[in-house]
Amino acid sequence: MGEIIAIASQKGGVGKTTTSVNLSASFAQLGYKTLLIDMDPQGSVATSFGYGRYDIRNGVLEMFTKDVPVQECIHPTEMDLFHFIPSNVWSDEVDKRSLMGAAAEFKLKNALAPIKNLYDYILIDCPPSLGNLTFNALIAADSLIVPIQCEYYALKALGRFLKMTRSLKTEYNPDLRYRGFLLTMVDTRNNLSKRVINKVRYTLQGLVFDTMIPRNIRLAEVPYYGKPAVMIDKNSKGAQSYLALAREILEQDARQDDTSKPNTESAAA
Ligand SMILES: Nc1ncnc2c1ncn2[C@@H]1O[C@H](COP(=O)(O)OP(=O)(O)O)[C@@H](O)[C@H]1O
Ligand SMILES: [Mg+2]
Structure with missing residues (x-):
């Protein structure tokens, strides 16, 4: 059965798009059929695949405002198992209008229902x-990954995000669970980074991925080349770290299949 994973944080520049693009590509590289959806109106995902503004047909905008079926919004990438849905650039005004009315909160969840099980x-x-x-x-997601940039103020504002997720779970999506918090742009040679890593791991006890994403030029070059890091240079530290993250997630699933009653509830409590 397909799993929907949201990559979220209210902070910009923490590595959400980099994680979304490179983790999706890593799943595809490992043989799993993967779809990436860009919900950010800035539309950086399409750029990561070398698509220009005018190469995009339908995207999330058309799905939301014109009820274009999801199947008609899916775009291919150079990897057979990896597809994406672009956001299309839209204004705040459209954002507000398209998300008003009955069942507005469930728009994405409902739109994805017909294809959910076509992807891993x-x-x-x-x-x-x-x-x-x-x-x-x-609301559409089964689970959640929260990137945390490895810097002094890493945990600032996280409280608000956790509170919002808690109330959303209670009200709309009780099954939503944390896949994990992901440390990004890590430089382990640096003492400040080491202190931040320790603090994040201590504060978020057991919810932080073992895999950490290093600061790596190949990851920053993704929009420039229009290809995920696994396609630019599979052996780079950046590509290897996202492949390791994909494997860690697959191991979480394997462990869960082994236990008759998975205890993941406490994670998102
Ligand atoms: N691990 C990394 N190493 C080097 N540069 C990175 C890394 N992760 C992200 N970046 C760069 O940092 C900037 C912000 O990352 P991005 O993924 O766009 O964050 P967000 O989507 O959270 O705003 C981008 O320019 C991106 O290329
Ligand atoms: Mg982004």
Whole structure:
């Protein structure tokens, strides 16, 4: 059965898009059919695959405002097992209008229902806010990955995000669970990074992925080459770290299949 994973944080520049693109590509590289959905109106995902603004046909905008079926919004990438849905650039005004009315919170969840089981993993790249679009993504999602940039203020504002997720779970999506918090742009040679890593691991006890994403030029070059890091240079530290993250997630699933009653509830409590 397909799993929908939202990549979210209200902070910008923490590595949400980089994680969405490279983790999706890693799943595909490992043989899993993967779809990436861009919920950020800035539309950086399409750029990561070398698509220009005018190469895009339908995207999330058309799905939301014109009820274009999801199947008609899916775009191919150079990897057979990896597809994506672009956001299309749209204004705040459209964002607000398209997300009003009955069942607005469930727009994405309902739109994805016909294709959910055609993929092993569906990842959603969220915008840097706690607005309607992130809300839609978290209601559609089965699980959640929160990138945390390895810097001094890493945990600042996380409280608000956790609180919002808790109330969303209670009200709309009780089964939503944390896949994990992901440390990004890590430089382990640096003492400040080491202190931040220790603090994040201590504060979020057991919910932080073992895999950490290093600061790596190949990851920053993704939009430039229009290809995920696994396609630019599979052996780079950046590509290897996202492949390791994909394997860690697959191991979480294997462990869960082994236990008769998985205890993942406490994670998102
Ligand atoms: N691990 C990394 N190493 C080097 N640069 C990175 C890394 N992760 C992200 N970046 C760069 O940092 C910037 C912000 O990352 P991005 O993924 O766009 O964050 P977000 O989607 O959370 O706003 C981008 O320019 C991106 O290329
Ligand atoms: Mg982004």
